[in-house]
Structures are given as C-alpha cells and as structure tokens.
Amino acid sequence: MAADLNERGRLILEAIIEDYIDSAEPIGSRSVTRRHQMGLSPATVRNVMADLEEMGYLVSPHTSAGRIPTGKGYRFYIDSLLQIRQLTLQEKMKLEQQYRFKGLRIEELLQEAGKALSAISSYTGIVMAPRLATTVFRHIEFIRLSQGKILVVFVSQSGLVQNKIIELEEPIGQEELERITNYLNHTLTGKTIQEIKEMILDEMAQEKALYNQMLKRALMLSGEALKDELGGQVFIEGASNIMEQPEFYDLEKMKRLFRTFEQKSLLVDLLDKSQKAEGVQIFIGSATEYTEIEGCSLITSTYSNRQGTIGTLGVIGPNRMPYSMVIPIVDYTAKLVSQILAIESD
Amino acid sequence: MAADLNERGRLILEAIIEDYIDSAEPIGSRSVTRRHQMGLSPATVRNVMADLEEMGYLVSPHTSAGRIPTGKGYRFYIDSLLQIRQLTLQEKMKLEQQYRFKGLRIEELLQEAGKALSAISSYTGIVMAPRLATTVFRHIEFIRLSQGKILVVFVSQSGLVQNKIIELEEPIGQEELERITNYLNHTLTGKTIQEIKEMILDEMAQEKALYNQMLKRALMLSGEALKDELGGQVFIEGASNIMEQPEFYDLEKMKRLFRTFEQKSLLVDLLDKSQKAEGVQIFIGSATEYTEIEGCSLITSTYSNRQGTIGTLGVIGPNRMPYSMVIPIVDYTAKLVSQILAIESD
DNA sequence: CGTTAGCACTCAGCGGTTTCGAGTGCTAAC
DNA sequence: GTTAGCACTCGAAACCGCTGAGTGCTAACG
Incomplete structure (x- = not known):
C-alpha cells in the first residue's frame, strides 16, 4: 500500500x-504550498x-472545495507518517495528580482515569472495568436477604467488589x-475465576460431592454466584466535550453518537x-466500518495488574484528532493505572 | 394570584x-379560536x-409572533388548570414489565426504573439512590488489602452494597x-446509620472504651467506615432522548444541559x-431560577422502603412537557419501586 | 519528462433585497 | 364588552449576484 506512494506524496x-486536523476545513493546494514551503507550485501539489x-486517501466534499482525509488516509497517516510526541513533564504531572487521592476504590480509580483522559485530551474518556472472569478470588460473603434470596x-484480589442476588429453591x-x-474462602483464595469455574465442574462430576451435603451446596452456591458474567462495565466521561467539535454541529451525527x-x-x-492486543490500538470509524461511530476514532490501550491485562481505557473523539498528542496521553494513563493497581494489590 | 384571572382568562x-405543548410553536390569537371554538373572535382573544x-403568564418572542408560556405560566397551569390523566392499564403494564426480572440488585432496580421512565416518557429518566445515612445496618465486612489498607x-437491610477503602495508621x-x-455485626444490626453514628460518639466519650482495646478499635474502624457520605449516586438514563426536542436544536442550550x-x-x-416533600414535585427551570436548566422542567417523586422515604426519581424534559401524561408516569413508577423494595426486604 | 503558469470553470457561502404571512395593537362601530 | 377593520411589524424563506477558494486541463518550460 505504501509502495505506490513516493516520498513527495507522503x-x-x-x-x-x-493542516486539516487543526483547521477542520478542507485543504486546498495553495494553502499546502503556503504553509509548508516545499519548493513546489500549487499546480504540482494539485x-x-x-x-x-x-x-x-483523500476526498473532496464537493468540486470546488479542498480535500479532506478519508478513513484510509488517517490509517496510513497513523501507521506510517505519524511522529508521536513525548509528553512534557508538566503534562505527565497533570495526569498523575488526578490519582493522588488516597484510598481510591478500583471503580473510583477507573472513573478518575476516565475524567483525566477527557479533561486532558478534551475529548471523551472511556474506561472498561475488569471482567469478573479475569480477576483473582479473595473473599466471598453470603448474606441472607429473605427466604431463599441471598446476596453474594x-x-x-485487586479490591474489585461485585455483588449479585441469587435465588434458591x-x-x-x-x-x-x-x-x-x-x-x-479457605479453598478458593488465590485462584482465578476461570480456574474456580473449572474446579466446580470437576468436583461436581466427582462422586464425593454426592455424599457431602455441605460440599454440594457450596459448589452450587458458588457456581450460581459466578454464573453470569457481570463485567464489562463501561465508564464514559466528558461526553459533552465532544459537542465542542465542529464535526458534531450536525445534530443527527451527534444524536447517533450519544445513543x-x-x-x-x-x-x-x-x-x-482492543484488549486482545498489546499496546495502543486505534479504531477509525468510517462510513463503511463501525458506521455508528462514523467520523469518530477510538484510541485505546490496556491496563493490567500483577496477573496481566485486565481492562481497556482510551479516548473517543473525531477522526480529526491530534493523534501525536492523544496517543501518548492514553498510553501514559494506561501505564499509570497499571502502576497504581500493582502497588495497591501489595 | 389566581384571583386576578377570570374564567375566560384561564x-x-x-x-x-x-397548544404550545404539542406544537412547540408560538400560539397566535387566531389559532386559539380555530382549535378551541369558544365563541370568541380572535380580537377578543387578543x-x-x-x-x-x-x-x-405569557411572553412573545418578538412583536409579530404568537405567544409562549413563561415559567409563571406553566406554574399556574400545573397548579390550577391541569387535569391529570389516569394511566391506562396498558401503560401500567408496560411500566411493570420493566421490573419482572428476578433478583435485581437495588442499583439495577433503580437503573431499570430510570430506563423505564425515559423510555415511556420519551424524556430523560433520573434516579437518585438512597443515601447511606438513611439506610439500616445489616452487615459489615472488613477485608485486608495490604498493610494498613482495609476494604470495608x-x-x-435493603440489600444496598457500598464499599470503601480505609487506611490505618x-x-x-x-x-x-x-x-x-x-x-x-452483632451489635449494630437493625440500627440506622444515623443511630450508629450517634452511638459511636457516645461510646467514644465514655470511659470504658479507653480500657478495652478491641472496642476502641472497633469504634474507630466503624466510624471511619461510615465517615464520608458516599451516597447521592444519580442515574441518568436516556439523555439522548432530549436531543429530539426542538427546543434543543440550539446547540448552546444542549451543551449546557449535558454539562x-x-x-x-x-x-x-x-x-x-424534592425528597423533603411528599408526592410529586415539579421544578421549572426558568431564566431566573435554576438557570443551568433553563427551559427544562423536572418532575419528581419519592420512593421508600419499610423505613420510609429513601430516594427520589423523576423525569427531566423541556418545560413544554405533556404534564398530564408524565406526572402519573413518575408517580406510578415511584410507587412501583417502593412496592418492590418493600417485598424485597422481607 | 516532470514541473509550472495560465485559464476557464465550479460551486458553497455571504450579504442584500424582496416577498409572504402570521400576528399584533389600536380604533371605531356594533 | 365584543368585534371588524386596518395599518404595521418582523421573522422566515426565496432569490440573486458576487466573491473567492479551489479544481482540471493544456501548453510551455528547463
């Protein structure tokens, strides 16, 4: 793909x-030569x-306007042209400050991360909480609410608290x-939920469960408690930021996005x-792919605790984003969150 | 206020x-006589x-337009003129269906209520979760996360789960x-948080705490755990519904609202x-009062459990709302939620 | 042969004018 | 007290022509 594009083209x-990223207006041949003197005439650029x-890589919205990048254009730009900026010390500090409160619960931490992302990028921050299945067991508690209704x-291990109601016959x-x-609590501590689920199935199949009433009940209860995946909670912060972007003066687009x-x-x-991959990922919502977020891009990275990757966070904004700026913000935030999680689960 | 308004005026x-509520356009004298034949000429109506x-009660946006109601106009309309509709059986059933899932946690229940409100009113549903201080103690659990860090x-009683991290010296x-x-768990069960807080202060003051190390620690821990009010969590559902309303084609207004x-x-x-009062309450955001939600009204009602009022829910929409429709929806939803909470805490 | 100057053409956006119509207030007659 | 009539107001929509940024094409240039 890059082969058919020479140095000048790039x-x-x-x-x-x-230019389009910071003007939001179609770019014409003249303005290219004006702003970047590259010893070429407008005609050549044309x-x-x-x-x-x-x-x-480009389209023109109508005949006599300049051109704007397509999804493919952005893709190529991001993959081959983009020079990623380093964050300044100031920016790093600003990001770090957000977490200097003591004793944040993990949900609060993630929510703060979302707010930080949105505040500093001035787009919308988005964070997905860890899924139950990726966590490590620490403690379980059953509280009887009523006849046959139990709150679990x-x-x-990382301090994530989830609760749910189960009903018994x-x-x-x-x-x-x-x-x-x-x-x-004695048997399961330190095991991952995945392991526990497998263990439950194993034990259930074995004979001894048949004769040990308590064990049978225990298996049943814990199975029930871990059954439906609760996870995938998503925090969205600063959605209204996105309304400042000129591309969303179009009400219809905005409605679709908010829906x-x-x-x-x-x-x-x-x-x-994005959680399946390493490092920063970028999705570009074009008219063909991900139509619901047409015109939007999603920059994500994963965060982890001692056990490995547990969730994803990022920024959603218009395609026309200053990637060289936002990418390191997302990257650094993910690292910060991981770092805090690592410390917390000492 | 009503005294200076005769029957015809009303x-x-x-x-x-x-008329304005369902057209969203300034109403002129002619259209009044046309739609409601009341044996008067336009001139009289004028x-x-x-x-x-x-x-x-009214203003005209400019000289040669019709008139639209002011905040005062709506207020008077709601207080003195409005005939509240009964919900049809169908509507009631639709509202009820939303909760027929088994084993909803209280947060889920409230969130569902918000969704129901928004879906059926086609405005935005808003629900405030009970504050910690209004709840009754059932169970507390301390889990050590790390040196000096404890998850509470x-x-x-109603199955509301809250957690927080406290740090020890x-x-x-x-x-x-x-x-x-x-x-x-033995001492506190059944007491309200309010009572517990008072109790802690009392005991702390008494001498015996000085000599009983365990008691001292217990008081300290529970005091810490209940210290900062966690409550006041607000669920907002269907915010994008409000974008359909013509009054929010004005981007600036919409931004302010979303912020x-x-x-x-x-x-x-x-x-x-609104939680301090009984029954359905209506706030009207006018240019003078509650400017942030200028042009919006908030219809709320309170919900309760066995112990009494614990929270508030409602609908937020433009001033120009079909109150006769939305009021009973809010009212009925609040009653449904209270009913479910009463059953659940058997 | 790639580059550039020149030129005719396109078209969105802007500002000004006009028209239209809904609505008003006032006055005088019923 | 009610109504018909009338002059007036003013926003919205339609229309118009202009401007300017931008294009594609062609022919000349180094």
Missing part, C-alpha cells in the same frame, strides 16, 4: 492531514492531490451458610477487541 | 399552553392575551479484624429538596 499527504484522491458479595440455614462461606454511548454494546465490543 | 391560558402577558463492605491483625467484625448532567451536583440538590 509529505503532501502528511501536510494535508495535519496533481499529487489528484493522485492521492485516486488512491483513496465477591471481592477480588430450597432454603438454607444461617449456620450452613457460614460453614459454606468459610469453606469457600451509542448510552447503549454501550458497540463500545464494549470494540474495547474487548 | 380557559384561554390553558388552551394556549396546551385582548385577553395582552392581559395575560401583562400578568406575566457495608450491606444495608497502625496495622491490625487478621484475628482482631475478625473479632471486630463479629462484634459489630449539568455530567456534573450532577445541581441535580443532586434539586432531588434532595
């Missing part, structure tokens, strides 16, 4: 995209631009519940995908 | 407000309208923590106020 494409359009509170006594609680924010399912999908 | 005011404007999980052993947990949604503090204030 230079001009880069110039156009960068020819190159026509080629770039042919190749799909589950705490992971046959009632269960207070003492038995306590015995089960103790049993589970997507509310629904969250598309975002969860994207964040899940 | 009739015309009502007609104008209702005179009355001039009077209504004088009295502050607190469960209220001097480390505390696992056994002592367990003893404290048992002690607190208010994000900040939440104003909403918490309003909801708190």
Whole structure:
C-alpha cells in the first residue's frame, strides 16, 4: 500500500492531514504550498492531490472545495507518517495528580482515569472495568436477604467488589451458610475465576460431592454466584466535550453518537477487541466500518495488574484528532493505572 | 394570584399552553379560536392575551409572533388548570414489565426504573439512590488489602452494597479484624446509620472504651467506615432522548444541559429538596431560577422502603412537557419501586 | 519528462433585497 | 364588552449576484 506512494506524496499527504486536523476545513493546494514551503507550485501539489484522491486517501466534499482525509488516509497517516510526541513533564504531572487521592476504590480509580483522559485530551474518556472472569478470588460473603434470596458479595484480589442476588429453591440455614462461606474462602483464595469455574465442574462430576451435603451446596452456591458474567462495565466521561467539535454541529451525527454511548454494546465490543492486543490500538470509524461511530476514532490501550491485562481505557473523539498528542496521553494513563493497581494489590 | 384571572382568562391560558405543548410553536390569537371554538373572535382573544402577558403568564418572542408560556405560566397551569390523566392499564403494564426480572440488585432496580421512565416518557429518566445515612445496618465486612489498607463492605437491610477503602495508621491483625467484625455485626444490626453514628460518639466519650482495646478499635474502624457520605449516586438514563426536542436544536442550550448532567451536583440538590416533600414535585427551570436548566422542567417523586422515604426519581424534559401524561408516569413508577423494595426486604 | 503558469470553470457561502404571512395593537362601530 | 377593520411589524424563506477558494486541463518550460 505504501509502495505506490513516493516520498513527495507522503509529505503532501502528511501536510494535508495535519493542516486539516487543526483547521477542520478542507485543504486546498495553495494553502499546502503556503504553509509548508516545499519548493513546489500549487499546480504540482494539485496533481499529487489528484493522485492521492485516486488512491483513496483523500476526498473532496464537493468540486470546488479542498480535500479532506478519508478513513484510509488517517490509517496510513497513523501507521506510517505519524511522529508521536513525548509528553512534557508538566503534562505527565497533570495526569498523575488526578490519582493522588488516597484510598481510591478500583471503580473510583477507573472513573478518575476516565475524567483525566477527557479533561486532558478534551475529548471523551472511556474506561472498561475488569471482567469478573479475569480477576483473582479473595473473599466471598453470603448474606441472607429473605427466604431463599441471598446476596453474594465477591471481592477480588485487586479490591474489585461485585455483588449479585441469587435465588434458591430450597432454603438454607444461617449456620450452613457460614460453614459454606468459610469453606469457600479457605479453598478458593488465590485462584482465578476461570480456574474456580473449572474446579466446580470437576468436583461436581466427582462422586464425593454426592455424599457431602455441605460440599454440594457450596459448589452450587458458588457456581450460581459466578454464573453470569457481570463485567464489562463501561465508564464514559466528558461526553459533552465532544459537542465542542465542529464535526458534531450536525445534530443527527451527534444524536447517533450519544445513543451509542448510552447503549454501550458497540463500545464494549470494540474495547474487548482492543484488549486482545498489546499496546495502543486505534479504531477509525468510517462510513463503511463501525458506521455508528462514523467520523469518530477510538484510541485505546490496556491496563493490567500483577496477573496481566485486565481492562481497556482510551479516548473517543473525531477522526480529526491530534493523534501525536492523544496517543501518548492514553498510553501514559494506561501505564499509570497499571502502576497504581500493582502497588495497591501489595 | 389566581384571583386576578377570570374564567375566560384561564380557559384561554390553558388552551394556549396546551397548544404550545404539542406544537412547540408560538400560539397566535387566531389559532386559539380555530382549535378551541369558544365563541370568541380572535380580537377578543387578543385582548385577553395582552392581559395575560401583562400578568406575566405569557411572553412573545418578538412583536409579530404568537405567544409562549413563561415559567409563571406553566406554574399556574400545573397548579390550577391541569387535569391529570389516569394511566391506562396498558401503560401500567408496560411500566411493570420493566421490573419482572428476578433478583435485581437495588442499583439495577433503580437503573431499570430510570430506563423505564425515559423510555415511556420519551424524556430523560433520573434516579437518585438512597443515601447511606438513611439506610439500616445489616452487615459489615472488613477485608485486608495490604498493610494498613482495609476494604470495608457495608450491606444495608435493603440489600444496598457500598464499599470503601480505609487506611490505618497502625496495622491490625487478621484475628482482631475478625473479632471486630463479629462484634459489630452483632451489635449494630437493625440500627440506622444515623443511630450508629450517634452511638459511636457516645461510646467514644465514655470511659470504658479507653480500657478495652478491641472496642476502641472497633469504634474507630466503624466510624471511619461510615465517615464520608458516599451516597447521592444519580442515574441518568436516556439523555439522548432530549436531543429530539426542538427546543434543543440550539446547540448552546444542549451543551449546557449535558454539562449539568455530567456534573450532577445541581441535580443532586434539586432531588434532595424534592425528597423533603411528599408526592410529586415539579421544578421549572426558568431564566431566573435554576438557570443551568433553563427551559427544562423536572418532575419528581419519592420512593421508600419499610423505613420510609429513601430516594427520589423523576423525569427531566423541556418545560413544554405533556404534564398530564408524565406526572402519573413518575408517580406510578415511584410507587412501583417502593412496592418492590418493600417485598424485597422481607 | 516532470514541473509550472495560465485559464476557464465550479460551486458553497455571504450579504442584500424582496416577498409572504402570521400576528399584533389600536380604533371605531356594533 | 365584543368585534371588524386596518395599518404595521418582523421573522422566515426565496432569490440573486458576487466573491473567492479551489479544481482540471493544456501548453510551455528547463
């Protein structure tokens, strides 16, 4: 793909995209030569631009306007042209300050991270909390709410608290519940949820469960408690920031975007995908791919604790984003969060 | 206030407000006579309208347009003119269906309520979760995260789970923590948080705490755990619904509103106020009062459990709302939620 | 042969003018 | 007290022509 683009073509494409990123207006051949003196006449640039359009990197909104980058254009820019800036010490400090409160719960920490992302990028911050399945067991508590209704509170090694209500067919006594609680807390500590699920299936299959009433109940309860995936909670912070962007003066686009924010399912999908890869990922919502967020890009990175990657965070904004700036912000935030999580789970 | 308004004036005011509610356009004298044949000529209506404007119930956006209601106009309409519709069986069922899932945690229940409100009113649903201080103690659990860092999980009678991290100066052993947990769970069950806070202060003042190390620690821990008010969590659902309303085609207004949604503090204030009163409350955001939500109204009602009022929920939409429709929706939703909470805390 | 100057053409956006119509207030007659 | 009539106001929409940024094409240039 890059082969059919010579040095000059790249230079001009880069110039156009960068100019467009900070003007939000279609870029014409003259303004390219004016702002970046590259010893070429507008006419020459024009020819190159026509080629770039042919190749799909640019489009013109109408005949007598300049050109703007396509999704493919941004993609190429990001993959091959972009020079990523280092954050200044000041910026780093600003990001760090956000977390200097003591005793943040993990949800609060993540929410703060979202706010920091949105405040510093001036786009929208987005953070996906760890899924239950990726966490390590620390503590479980069963609290009887009523006949046959039990509140389970589950705490992971990293301090993530999740709770859920389970319903029983046959009632269960207070003492038995306590015995089960103790049993589970002793047996399961330190195991991952994945391991525990497998263990439960194993034990269930074995004979001894048939004869040990308590064990049977314990397996049943813990199985029930861990059954439905609770995770994938998404925090979106600073959505209104995005309303400042000129591309969203179009009400229809904005409505669609906000609906997507509310629904969250598309975002969860994207964040899940990005979680599978290492490092900073960039999705570009074009008219063909991810139409719901057409015109938007999503820059994400993963954060982790001692056990490995547990979640994803990032920034969502218009395609026309200062990537060289936002990418390191996302990257650094992810690292900060990971670092804090590592310390906290001492 | 009503005294200076005769029967005819009221009739015309009502007609104008209702027409405006479903057209969103300034209402002129002719259209009043056309739609509501009341045996009056436009000229007469014009005179009355001039009077209504004088009295502050109406304004005209400019000389040659019709008139629209002011905040005062809506206020009077709601207080004196409005006929509240009964919900149809169908509507009631639709509202009820939303909660027929089993085993909802209280947060989920409230969130569902918000969604129901927004879906059925087609405005924005808003729900404030119970504050810690209004709940009744059921269970507390301390989990050591690290040296000097303890996760407290607190469960209220109604199944509300809140957790927070507290930091200790001097480390505390696992056994002592367990003893404290048992002690607190035995002593505090059934008391309101308010009572507990007072109790702690009392005991602290008394001498015996000085000599009983465990008791001292227990008081300190529980005091710390209940210290900062965690509550006032607000769920906002269907914010994007409001973008459909013609009054928010004005981008600036919309931005302001969404910022208010994000900040939440104003909403918490309003909801708190409304929680002090009984029944359905209506706030009208006019240019003078509550400027941040200028042009918006907030319809709220309170929900309760066995112990009494614990929270507030409602709908936020443009002033120009079909109140006769939305009020019973809010009312019924609040009742449904209270009912479910009463059943759940059996 | 790539580059550039020149030129005719396109078209969105802007500002000004006009027209239209809904609505008003006032006055005089019923 | 009510109504018909009338002159007036003013926003919205339609229309118009201009401007200027931008284009593609062609022919000349080094």
